[in-house]
Amino acid sequence: MNGTAMNGIGKMEAATRMGFAARGIMYLLIAFLALWWGRAEDGPDALKLLDSGAGRAILAVMALGFFAYGIWRLAEVFIDSEGHGSKAKGLAVRAGGTVSGIIHLGLGVYTARLAAGQPAGASGGGSGGGGGTEEGAATALSLPGGEWLLMLxxxxxxxxxxxxxxxxxxxxxxxxxxxxxxxxxxxxWAGRGGYAARGVVFAIMAWFFWKAGAAASAEQAGGLGEALGWLTGWPRMAVAIGLGLFGIFSLVEARYRRINDPKVLARLQNAGRRLTP
Known part of the structure; x- marks a missing residue:
């Protein structure tokens, strides 16, 4: 791989690490709002906490990170940069990278608009959040077989x-x-607590979407904020702490994640050769 390509990969790696850091900050904000103010917010609504003064400079850097992270996750799908393979399990993991990549590219757009002081659009209002999720569910229901799409x-x-x-x-x-x-x-233990909390939140979101599909009612769909808001008492506190731990773990990943593994670089080089006429 030539020097120019290596330099490009180095810049992409640095930007991707910014993405892990941006994700960490977002989860820490979600946990802070839940534990300190008792507010159950999703990611975009939590980012609004930085929408003023110097916070917009942080948002601008975070936007770049979200974009890079999204591209990196999509790279897993198209060129198998992480080497998951083409068997059923590997394809499932790579498919998950598609969803994550699109979500983080969307977060990049949203965060960039906040940083520029522009209206970022509705991402869910109130303490429950989930407005954007309901809009997505409503769009799905407007399509043929929409109920089955929500169940999927x-x-x-x-x-x-x-x-x-x-x-x-x-x-x-x-x-x-x-x-x-x-x-x-x-x-x-930060990673374990973080992934456990995310597992609980995603399970609750799955239940919301199943109900929305079964009842053909977009209002019953909900995102992270509504999942957290559905919990009460110590379970909500425990999950909020776990999401904060995931934020801390994401910051650790920003520094120590193995992104520039030699095997990954070799796969990128081979992919580049295939794409070169």
Whole structure:
């Protein structure tokens, strides 16, 4: 791989690490709002906390990070940059990267608009959030077989919940970190707590989407904010703490995630050769 290509990959890696940091800040804001002010918000609504003064400079950097992270996740799908393979399990993981990539590109657009002081559009109002989720559900219901589309989304969310819970139990996420960070007990428990909390939230969201599909009612669909708001008492506090731990773990990933693994670079090089006339 020539120097120009390596330089490009280096810049992309740096920007992707910014994406992990941006994700970490977003989850920390969600946890802060839930634990300090008792507000259950989704990611976009939590980002509004930075929508003033110096906070907009932070939002601008976060927007770049979200864009880079989204592109990186989409790269998993098209060129298998993480080497998941083409078997059923690998294809399922890569398909999940498509959803994550699109979501983070959307977060990049939303955050960039906030940073520019422009109206970012409705992302869910009130303490429950989920307005954008309801709009998406309503769009799905307007299509032929919309109810089944929502039920399919519910199944996908449930699958994501299971994947997160399995990661929490097995600690498999440590394999993606530099050994110096993976050896730290606090990193392991931050990751476990974070993935467990996300598993709970995604499971609740799956239930919301299933009900929305079964009743053909977009109002019953809900995002992260509504899932968190559905919980009460100590379960909500425990999940909020877990989401905060996931924010901390994401910041660890920003520094120690194995992005420039030699095997990944080799796959990128091979992909580049295939794309070159």
């Amino acid at each position: 989304a519910a199944a996908a969310l449930l699958g994501t919940a299971v994947v997160n819970l399995v990661k929490a139990i097995k600690g498999s996420f440590l394999k993606q970190l530099d050994s110096r960070a993976a050896a730290q007990d606090w990193v392991k």
